[in-house]
Amino acid sequence: MGSGGDVIVKRAKYKKTAKTPGIPGVFKLTVEEFAFAPNDPTSGTRFRVSLNSIKGHRFTKEETSKQVLLNLLKKGEGSEGYIFEFENFRDRDICRDFVGKALEKHTDENQADQKHADEKQADQKHADAQISAKEMERRIKLFQDDSELGKLHKQLVIGRILTEDEFWATRKKLLDGGNNRSSTQRVGFKSAMISDIKPLTDGRTNKVTFSLTPEIIHQIFAEKPAVHQAFLNYVPKKMSEKDFWTKYCRAEYLHSTKNAVAAAAEAAEDEELAVFLKQDEILASQARRKIRKVDPTLDMEADQGDDYTHLPDHGIPRDGNKEITESLSHYDQFKRNLSQDLNRHAAVVLEGRALDVEIGDTRTVAEALARSKKVELVNDTSETNNNQERFNRVCRMTEIEDLQAPHEPLLAPLCIKDPRDYFYSQQANALKTLGDSAIGGRSVNRHVSTGDAYCSMRESISDIKSVGLQTSIIKAEVAFKVLNSLTHNISSTKYTLGSNNRETVLDRLPSRTKEELLNHWASIQELLKHFWSSYPITTQHLSVKVNRLKDAMAQIYPKLQEIKESVQSDLRHQISLLVQPMVQALDAAFAHYDADWQKRMAKSGLKPNGSI
Incomplete structure (x- = not known):
């Protein structure tokens, strides 16, 4: 038998004590585990053991034994x-030295893992201590x-089935309330205008140089927008x-x-140069679209008395010169x-940057900006009908x-915190209404x-054609x-007994038994939610969590x-009919656990009974 790399295979006998004759077989050793397989295939002495479960090793000396x-x-x-027991001291020493190095490595890893776990636990305690008063109030x-x-919190968290973070992780919306949205601020454009960027001139020649950076x-x-569209086209x-x-x-x-x-x-x-020289038609179209959104009841027209541009010696100089207004x-x-x-x-400065892409490649920036503008245009046209909106404003x-x-009085929104309380109250109203009416005292076909x-249906259609939908087809009292x-009927899904007896199964149970049954159903739902969300099992933490949940479900x-x-x-x-869906849900979880466990064992090369 040979050895090489990270695997050592030697012939040896496995002994329960030093004095027993031993079982001959093959001893296999790796940095993670060791295994023994007997020569006799019918022997049941097969095992595979992780070196994490070994604290040390002893050996006999060649000169004394x-x-x-x-x-x-x-x-x-x-x-x-x-x-x-090995065939010779040389094979034994090879395995002894290999085990010593492997145990030393595992000791260092365990210490590092323990240190990491202690730090994580300390961080968790610190985080728990740092829970804000506002979150605690929520x-x-x-x-x-x-x-x-x-x-549920007392049963699962205090009972150490789920951690505090695992319990609240599935209820983030309840804690956040939609107010915990993080806002990111983009860097805006500079306040300097593009027209303020002066070209550089060469004093010896007529050459003019412009400097265009990715930011510009x-x-x-x-x-x-016209320049942007021309870049995409040309x-x-x-x-x-x-x-x-x-x-x-x-x-x-x-x-x-x-x-x-x-x-x-x-x-x-x-014609390409003309695109840059003419006024921007895309901007003009956007301006007209924005004007149509202005409240039509506001008079935005300026008073003629405030216009001084027609007077001599008035105007805003640009590039050192006054704009010439008299032209063809x-x-x-x-x-x-x-x-x-x-x-x-x-x-543009107030709108800020509309892109999250990194400034660099001009084509990428242009295409990203075009996509964002297309989305804005679709949202703008789909949100409201401009004509109808203007009419409503007027x-x-x-x-x-x-x-x-x-005005009709405002209606308070319906908020049902416990569906059982709602249906119990509505059941009483329904029974009272049905009992007082003629429909409640006789059998209804x-x-x-x-x-x-x-x-x-034909009569209803004829009525609609002749009269129209002026009144409701269904009478209010019938509805x-x-x-x-x-x-x-909804509140009686707890399997009502008898056609004339309106008392439900849960109503006939003692209050303590009834509450226990409902609490078990709530616990099963919570445990199954965490159980199914843990698959596929990709980490050791998820494996430990699933085993913890499995044990808790088995106790139900x-x-x-x-x-x-x-x-x-x-x-x-x-009661059996009520319990049946609970048991079926648990059985499905356990069947999935067993199938996944078998699959993982087969993938790792281990047999379910731990043999090799």
Whole structure:
């Protein structure tokens, strides 16, 4: 037999004591475990043991003993252990040295794991101590509002079946209440306008240089939708990115000269350049769409007396020059308005960045911005009908309060904290209503023939065609009786006994037995929720948790059996019907656990009985 790497295989005899003859077989040793397989396949002495369960080892010395023994001592069991007799001291020494190194490694790992566990426990205690007073108040408030939740917490958390974090992890919405949303703040655009970025000129030549950084390009796309759309259309289909920005800078230079005639002439010769020289039609369309959203009852038109731009020596200088207002209308589309640029820049700065992508690749930024704008446009058009919204605004602003119909009283929202309390109360109302009416004192024929149903439907259709839907088809008193009857049926899902006896099975039980049965059902639901959410088992923590839940669920079986045996004999069948879905849910969980355990054992090469 040989050895190599992390696996050692030697012939040896397994002995329960040093004096017994021993069972010949094969001893296999790895850094994680050791195993013994007898030569006789019918022998039941097969085992596989993890080295984590070994605290140390002893061996016989060559000069003092003829037996070549190696004793692997079990943890917490005195000097007892696994005794192996090898064929020679050389094989024994190889295994002895290997075990020594493996145990030393496991000791260091266990100490590190223990230290990590202690630190984690200390952090958990610190975290528990750091629970804010506000969160503690919310938990106490939940216990006060829902007594069943308090019972579950006491049974599962205080009973050490679930941890505090595991119990509340499935109830984050109850704790958060929708108010614990973390908000992230994006870095906005700089307040400096793009037009303030001056080109660099070479004093010796007529060369003009613009400096475009990724930040400036992103801002250009945000402030100038036409440039953004042109980039998506032209790059790289018609031109390279360098040629695109060269044309853009050329257009910016022409705008800075204030020569609309020259700009129009170059735009006529180069259609790509014309996109940058003309006014932005996409911005104009967005402005018109925003104007349609303005409250039509507000007069936003400025007073003519406040307009001083028509007077001489008034106006806002741009680039050191005053804008020339007197020009031919033919060149108006090649002019820029400082107020519009200023307003657009201010709007973009206030909106902030709409992208979470990293600034770098220009194409990626452009496509991401296009997707965000498309989403905004879809949401904008799908939220409201603009015409209907404007009409509603006008109606709200022009209505006279004295001439309006009286408002209906506000209805309080229905909040059912315990469904059982609701159905119990409604059951009493339903029984009272059905008992006082004629329908409650006699048998009601709830089945009609197909022909009668068809005739009734045709009569209803004829009435709607002739009269219209001015009044309800179903009478209010009939609908109320049907609602009460349905509520009674829902609240009687606890298997009502007899057709004339309205008393339910749970109502006939002693109050203590009834509460125990309902509490067991709530416990089963909570345990199964945590059980199924733990699969697939990928960590040691989940494995320990599932075993803990399995043990807790196994303890419910005898308790349910005790309940069935404690009631009267005439109620045991009905109790069995109530308990049956609980047992089936538990059986399904245990079947899944067994199948998964078998699968994991087969995957690891182990047999269910621990043999090899």
